[in-house]
Amino acid sequence: QILLNKRSVRERAPPLLTDLYQFTMAYAYWRAGRHQEPAVFELFFRDNPFSGGFSVFAGLTDCLLFLRNFHFTDEDVEYLRSVLPSNTDPDFFTFLKGLDCSAVSISAVAEGTVVFARVPLLEVSGPLAVVQLLETSLLCLVNYASLVCTNAARFRIAAGPRRRLLEMGLRRAQGPDGGLTASRYTYIGGFDLTSNALAGRLFGIPVAGTMAHSYVTSFSSLEEVWPQTLVPSEGDDPIDFLSLVKGWLGRVCQLLGARPQQVREGELAALLSYAIAYPNNFLPVIDSYNVSCSGVLCFCAVGLALCELQYQPLGVRLDSGDLCKQSVEVRCVFRECSKHFSVPKFESLLIVGTNSVSEQSLVELNKRDNEIDVVGVGTHLVTCTSQPSLGCVYKLWVLAVLNCASTFSLYPRLAAFMxxxxxxxxxxxxxxxxxxxxxxxxxxxxxxxxxxxxxxxxxxxxxxxxxxxxxxxLRLDVFSHGEITLPLSTAPESRVHAQTSLQAMYPHHKKLQEPExxxxxxxxxxxxxxxxxxxxxxxxxxxxxxx
Amino acid sequence: QILLNKRSVRERAPPLLTDLYQFTMAYAYWRAGRHQEPAVFELFFRDNPFSGGFSVFAGLTDCLLFLRNFHFTDEDVEYLRSVLPSNTDPDFFTFLKGLDCSAVSISAVAEGTVVFARVPLLEVSGPLAVVQLLETSLLCLVNYASLVCTNAARFRIAAGPRRRLLEMGLRRAQGPDGGLTASRYTYIGGFDLTSNALAGRLFGIPVAGTMAHSYVTSFSSLEEVWPQTLVPSEGDDPIDFLSLVKGWLGRVCQLLGARPQQVREGELAALLSYAIAYPNNFLPVIDSYNVSCSGVLCFCAVGLALCELQYQPLGVRLDSGDLCKQSVEVRCVFRECSKHFSVPKFESLLIVGTNSVSEQSLVELNKRDNEIDVVGVGTHLVTCTSQPSLGCVYKLWVLAVLNCASTFSLYPRLAAFMxxxxxxxxxxxxxxxxxxxxxxxxxxxxxxxxxxxxxxxxxxxxxxxxxxxxxxxLRLDVFSHGEITLPLSTAPESRVHAQTSLQAMYPHHKKLQEPExxxxxxxxxxxxxxxxxxxxxxxxxxxxxxx
Known part of the structure; x- marks a missing residue:
C-alpha cells in the first residue's frame, strides 16, 4: 500500500486528462443551474473481450486515487478559459477551481473479480456536473486495465496452472505508462513475473531477466573474459574458471559426439563471463547462434563447471525457432549430462521460452511434447492483439443496457444495483x-x-x-465524502482475489473458445x-x- | 517548447522503467571491466506497419528528454540492490548512482520524417553499459509513438486533404499516458484536432468537443430549460428564446412535412439549453433518438432561432448508423432551410461523423456520396487495431539487418550510417x-x-x-555530452515536417493497399x-x- 501511494495520482491521471466535451457539458449544466442535480452513472461493458465468456475487473485502485486527488490546478483552469468559448461565464471557472469529489460516492466490484457483460462494475453517484466530468478518466483507467488483466487470465488458463508466466511487454506497450499498467494488471490476471524493473519497485511484482542476445554477441573471444577466476561456493581460493570450463567443454562434446571447434568462441566467452559475475543466477539465452551446435554445449560446459564449484545453475532461455522441439532436445542433453556426470539437478534445470508467444501458440504448445517451464510473453499480451480495446461505457444502466432511450421522469437515475x-x-x-x-x-x-x-x-x-x-x-462501498473507504489492494492482494475468483468459476465458462x-x-x-x-x-x- | 518542458521526464520514463536484464547485463559488463567500451546501437524496424509502404518516425522529443534526465534515484538503486543477486559487488551500485548520459551521443532522423524499414532511425553511441541500459526505454518511447503517428498518417491519406480529422481515443487508450501519447502523435501524423484537454494544454494541439448523448438524454422536458432567454448577438435585451425556438420548430416541421409532436421534448430542451449556454458554438449530437424524426428538426429550430439573433450555429454531430446516408439527408434539410428561410450559411454547416471509424470505413466513405466535413476517430486510431505494435529493435545494424551473426573483431560496432x-x-x-x-x-x-x-x-x-x-x-546530431543539441520540436512543428515529408513522397509509395x-x-x-x-x-x- 505504501508502494502504491508513492506513485501519486497527479502523475497518472490529472483531471484535465479528459475529453473537452465534458467541460462544455458541465458548463451547460452549470449555466442551467443543474450542476448539483443528483446523478448516478454505471460503468460496464457490453461484450466480454476476445470472444470469451468472462472478464476480470481491474483498475479500481487507479480510479480511487484519481478521485481522491481530483482537483483542477490554476494552470488547468487558465487553459480551459483559453479554449472554451469566450462568452463562458467567468464564475464557471471559479466553480471549477473549487471542485473536488467530496460529494461523490462510488460503489464497485472488488479489483480482480471475475465479471460479465452488462454487470455494472462501478457506480458513480454525485452532483451531475462533477460526475459527468469523471467519465473519460474513469473509462480510461478501467478499460485497458481490465482488458489486459483479462488477457493475462486467458494466457494463465492456456498455460495451465504449473507453468510460470513472465510478462516482458514494456518495449511494445503504448508508452511508459502503458507498460507499467500492463505489468501491474497482467500480474493480477495470473502472471508470475515481470521484466519491468519499475513495476517491481512500485507494485511489488517479482522481477526476472538475465541477458539478451546483444550480450552474447558482444563477445568475440575468450581473451575478453575477465576475471577468469571464480571462488568456489564453499571455498576461499579462486579457481581458474576458464580452464575448468574448457575441460568441461571437451567432456560434454565427447559425450554428445560434438566437436569443440563448432562452438562459437564469443558465445562461450559471454556465458563464462556472465557465470563469473552471477554464479548463482546462471540462466543464459542460448540461441544467439545455433542451439544444438553451440549454445547448449556452451551452457553445459559452464553449468557443469559451476556445479563442480558447488554453484547451482538455473537454466536456459530459448528465444527463436520451434520452442517445443528445441526444449525437448535441450532437456535430453541435460538428462544425458545429469546421468553421465552424476549431477542430479542438471536434468531439472529451467527451460524458458520467449518467442512471440500468443494465446493460440500457448494452446498449441500444450498439445505438443515440450519441456518449457517458464513462458515469457510480450507483444501479444500487452497489446491484446486479437482485441486491443475493451468497450466500457459510462451510462444510465437501465436505459443503456436495454437499448431504450427515455426521459428521466422515472427513478432509474437514482437506482443502484446489487x-x-x-x-x-x-x-x-x-x-x-x-x-x-x-x-x-x-x-x-x-x-x-x-x-x-x-x-x-x-x-x-x-x-x-x-x-x-x-x-x-459483489458490490463494495469504496469511496465517499472525498475519501477512499476501504484499504487499497496491493497488486499481490488483487492477484490472489483474481485467482480465487477465477478458480471458483465453472470450467465451461472459462473455455477460451466457444465458452458457455x-x-x-x-x-x-x-x-x-x-x-x-x-x-x-x-x-x-x-x-x-x-x- | 516551454509546454513540452513542463511535462518532466521523470513522469514519462524514469530510467528504472526498463527490463531487469539490462541491469544484469550491465553488471556483467561492469564486472568484466567492459562497461566503458565504446558501443554503437541503431534503432530501426524491419517491416512497415499495416502492410504499408512507409512509416513516420516519432518519439524523438520524448527520447531526448529521457536521456537528459537519465539518473537513478537512491530509491531506485536500493530497489535494484534488493532484487539483483545478493553477491552483486556493492561498488556496482555506486557506479549506478553516478551514471548519466553525459558520455552518450545520439544522431537521429527528425521527428515526423517519413521513414522505411531497415533505415536506422536513432543511433546511440557511448559506453557499453549505459547504452545497453537505454535499450528498453528508447524502444518503448519510439515504438508506439511511431506506430500511432503512422496510423494517423494513413487515416489522413484515407480522408483526403480536405476533410478535418478529430482524435478522440482517450477512453480506449492504454491508460492515461497512452492516451496522451496518442493525442500528440496522431496530431503530428496529420489529425487536426483532439478531444483530449490535457494534450491541448501540454502540446498546443487544437481541442474540440461539445456534447455527448448523456447530455441530451439528461433532459426530459422544456420545463428544465433555464434560463429560457438569450440576448441577441448585437443587442442588449434578452429575448424569450424558448418561444422563438417553438416558432421555428413549427415552421421547420411545416417545411419538411413533419409533425411537431414527433420531436422528443427532452432533445429539444437539451439543444435549447446548450445553445443558450454557447450560442456561438452550437454543434450538438443529433442522433440520441432519431435523426430525421427528431434530432435534425430540433437542430434546425434552435439553429434558425440562433441565426435570427445573429448567432452562427456551427453544425451537428452524427454518432451512429449509416453516416454517409444520414449526412446526405441532413445536408438536404440544411439546404431546404437555407433556401426557404433565406439563411445562406445554413447550407454549409459542419457535419461531424464519429461512429467507430476505421481506415477501411474511411476509404469506403470516400467512395460513397456523403456530406461529412469532420471525422472523429477513437478506438481504431489509438489502438492501431490492425497491427497494435511496431517491432522496433535496438541492435548492431550491420549484423541484425542482414541476419548474420558475427564476432566483433571488425569495425561495425563503430560504424554510423548516413x-x-x-x-x-x-x-x-x-x-x-x-x-x-x-x-x-x-x-x-x-x-x-x-x-x-x-x-x-x-x-x-x-x-x-x-x-x-x-x-x-536525414541524420541530425541531437544529443551529446548530456545535452540536447537542437531545439526540441513542438507538436505543431513536427506536424508540419511530417506533412511536408509525406507530400514529397511519390503517391505509389503511399498507397494504403499494395504500395510499391x-x-x-x-x-x-x-x-x-x-x-x-x-x-x-x-x-x-x-x-x-x-x-
Whole structure:
C-alpha cells in the first residue's frame, strides 16, 4: 500500500486528462443551474473481450486515487478559459477551481473479480456536473486495465496452472505508462513475473531477466573474459574458471559426439563471463547462434563447471525457432549430462521460452511434447492483439443496457444495483457461482433458501425461478465524502482475489473458445421497470418503484 | 517548447522503467571491466506497419528528454540492490548512482520524417553499459509513438486533404499516458484536432468537443430549460428564446412535412439549453433518438432561432448508423432551410461523423456520396487495431539487418550510417525522394551529379548506379555530452515536417493497399563489409574499413 501511494495520482491521471466535451457539458449544466442535480452513472461493458465468456475487473485502485486527488490546478483552469468559448461565464471557472469529489460516492466490484457483460462494475453517484466530468478518466483507467488483466487470465488458463508466466511487454506497450499498467494488471490476471524493473519497485511484482542476445554477441573471444577466476561456493581460493570450463567443454562434446571447434568462441566467452559475475543466477539465452551446435554445449560446459564449484545453475532461455522441439532436445542433453556426470539437478534445470508467444501458440504448445517451464510473453499480451480495446461505457444502466432511450421522469437515475451470485445447489467440494443478478438497491437482497424470480438478460426468456443456496454481494462501498473507504489492494492482494475468483468459476465458462454463457439476470422489479419504460408508462413505473 | 518542458521526464520514463536484464547485463559488463567500451546501437524496424509502404518516425522529443534526465534515484538503486543477486559487488551500485548520459551521443532522423524499414532511425553511441541500459526505454518511447503517428498518417491519406480529422481515443487508450501519447502523435501524423484537454494544454494541439448523448438524454422536458432567454448577438435585451425556438420548430416541421409532436421534448430542451449556454458554438449530437424524426428538426429550430439573433450555429454531430446516408439527408434539410428561410450559411454547416471509424470505413466513405466535413476517430486510431505494435529493435545494424551473426573483431560496432535521398532526375514541380541510402559515417557523402553505385536491400540484386540530382542527409546530431543539441520540436512543428515529408513522397509509395516498395539501399562499402563478414574474412574487411 505504501508502494502504491508513492506513485501519486497527479502523475497518472490529472483531471484535465479528459475529453473537452465534458467541460462544455458541465458548463451547460452549470449555466442551467443543474450542476448539483443528483446523478448516478454505471460503468460496464457490453461484450466480454476476445470472444470469451468472462472478464476480470481491474483498475479500481487507479480510479480511487484519481478521485481522491481530483482537483483542477490554476494552470488547468487558465487553459480551459483559453479554449472554451469566450462568452463562458467567468464564475464557471471559479466553480471549477473549487471542485473536488467530496460529494461523490462510488460503489464497485472488488479489483480482480471475475465479471460479465452488462454487470455494472462501478457506480458513480454525485452532483451531475462533477460526475459527468469523471467519465473519460474513469473509462480510461478501467478499460485497458481490465482488458489486459483479462488477457493475462486467458494466457494463465492456456498455460495451465504449473507453468510460470513472465510478462516482458514494456518495449511494445503504448508508452511508459502503458507498460507499467500492463505489468501491474497482467500480474493480477495470473502472471508470475515481470521484466519491468519499475513495476517491481512500485507494485511489488517479482522481477526476472538475465541477458539478451546483444550480450552474447558482444563477445568475440575468450581473451575478453575477465576475471577468469571464480571462488568456489564453499571455498576461499579462486579457481581458474576458464580452464575448468574448457575441460568441461571437451567432456560434454565427447559425450554428445560434438566437436569443440563448432562452438562459437564469443558465445562461450559471454556465458563464462556472465557465470563469473552471477554464479548463482546462471540462466543464459542460448540461441544467439545455433542451439544444438553451440549454445547448449556452451551452457553445459559452464553449468557443469559451476556445479563442480558447488554453484547451482538455473537454466536456459530459448528465444527463436520451434520452442517445443528445441526444449525437448535441450532437456535430453541435460538428462544425458545429469546421468553421465552424476549431477542430479542438471536434468531439472529451467527451460524458458520467449518467442512471440500468443494465446493460440500457448494452446498449441500444450498439445505438443515440450519441456518449457517458464513462458515469457510480450507483444501479444500487452497489446491484446486479437482485441486491443475493451468497450466500457459510462451510462444510465437501465436505459443503456436495454437499448431504450427515455426521459428521466422515472427513478432509474437514482437506482443502484446489487449484483448477487447464487452458488450451485448440488456441488462439492466447491460451490460455483451460477448467476449474477442485478437488482435495485432499494430491493431486499435475495435470501438463501427463499425462491427467487429472475429474468436472464440477452434472452427473451420468460421469468425463471431459483432457490439460492448462497448469496454474495459483489458490490463494495469504496469511496465517499472525498475519501477512499476501504484499504487499497496491493497488486499481490488483487492477484490472489483474481485467482480465487477465477478458480471458483465453472470450467465451461472459462473455455477460451466457444465458452458457455454465464447467466446475468435482472430482478422482477427491474424487469417491470423496464417494461414500463418501454411502454412509456412512466406513472405506472413510478408508482411501482415508490412502493 | 516551454509546454513540452513542463511535462518532466521523470513522469514519462524514469530510467528504472526498463527490463531487469539490462541491469544484469550491465553488471556483467561492469564486472568484466567492459562497461566503458565504446558501443554503437541503431534503432530501426524491419517491416512497415499495416502492410504499408512507409512509416513516420516519432518519439524523438520524448527520447531526448529521457536521456537528459537519465539518473537513478537512491530509491531506485536500493530497489535494484534488493532484487539483483545478493553477491552483486556493492561498488556496482555506486557506479549506478553516478551514471548519466553525459558520455552518450545520439544522431537521429527528425521527428515526423517519413521513414522505411531497415533505415536506422536513432543511433546511440557511448559506453557499453549505459547504452545497453537505454535499450528498453528508447524502444518503448519510439515504438508506439511511431506506430500511432503512422496510423494517423494513413487515416489522413484515407480522408483526403480536405476533410478535418478529430482524435478522440482517450477512453480506449492504454491508460492515461497512452492516451496522451496518442493525442500528440496522431496530431503530428496529420489529425487536426483532439478531444483530449490535457494534450491541448501540454502540446498546443487544437481541442474540440461539445456534447455527448448523456447530455441530451439528461433532459426530459422544456420545463428544465433555464434560463429560457438569450440576448441577441448585437443587442442588449434578452429575448424569450424558448418561444422563438417553438416558432421555428413549427415552421421547420411545416417545411419538411413533419409533425411537431414527433420531436422528443427532452432533445429539444437539451439543444435549447446548450445553445443558450454557447450560442456561438452550437454543434450538438443529433442522433440520441432519431435523426430525421427528431434530432435534425430540433437542430434546425434552435439553429434558425440562433441565426435570427445573429448567432452562427456551427453544425451537428452524427454518432451512429449509416453516416454517409444520414449526412446526405441532413445536408438536404440544411439546404431546404437555407433556401426557404433565406439563411445562406445554413447550407454549409459542419457535419461531424464519429461512429467507430476505421481506415477501411474511411476509404469506403470516400467512395460513397456523403456530406461529412469532420471525422472523429477513437478506438481504431489509438489502438492501431490492425497491427497494435511496431517491432522496433535496438541492435548492431550491420549484423541484425542482414541476419548474420558475427564476432566483433571488425569495425561495425563503430560504424554510423548516413541516410541519403536522391531526388528524381526528371520531376517537376516537386522532386520526389527515390531512395534512402545507408552508408558508413566515414564514407564521403554522395554528391549531386556524381554517379553512385548502390545495392538495394531486400533484393538479391546486383549493383545499380544512379546520378543523384539532390542529396539530403536525414541524420541530425541531437544529443551529446548530456545535452540536447537542437531545439526540441513542438507538436505543431513536427506536424508540419511530417506533412511536408509525406507530400514529397511519390503517391505509389503511399498507397494504403499494395504500395510499391520504396528503395532502401546500402553503399558499396557496406556491401563489401557485409560480404566479408559473411565469408568470415575479418582481416580483409578490417583492412577495407580502415582505409
Amino acid at each position: 449484483v448477487l451470485r447464487r452458488a450451485a445447489e448440488r456441488t462439492s467440494p466447491f460451490s460455483h457461482p451460477q448467476m449474477d443478478l442485478i437488482c435495485l438497491s432499494e430491493e431486499p437482497a435475495p435470501k438463501v433458501g427463499v425462491p427467487l424470480n429472475y429474468y436472464p438478460l440477452g434472452l427473451n426468456k420468460a421469468v425463471q425461478s431459483v432457490t439460492p443456496s448462497q448469496v454474495t454481494s 454463457n454465464y447467466t446475468v439476470a435482472i430482478s422482477e422489479r427491474i424487469h417491470l421497470l423496464v417494461s414500463n419504460i418501454r411502454k412509456g408508462n412512466s406513472k405506472g413505473s413510478h408508482f411501482l418503484l415508490s412502493n | 541516410v541519403l535521398r536522391r531526388a528524381a532526375e526528371r520531376t517537376s514541380p516537386f522532386s520526389h525522394p527515390q531512395m534512402d541510402l545507408i552508408c558508413l559515417s566515414e564514407e564521403p557523402a554522395p554528391k549531386v551529379g556524381v554517379p553512385l553505385n548502390y545495392y538495394p536491400l531486400g533484393l538479391n540484386k546486383a549493383v545499380q548506379s544512379v546520378t543523384p540530382s539532390q542529396v539530403t542527409s 516498395n520504396y528503395t532502401v539501399a546500402i553503399s558499396e562499402r557496406i556491401h563489401l563489409l557485409v560480404s566479408n563478414i559473411r565469408k568470415g574474412n575479418s582481416k580483409g574487411s578490417h583492412f577495407l574499413l580502415s582505409n
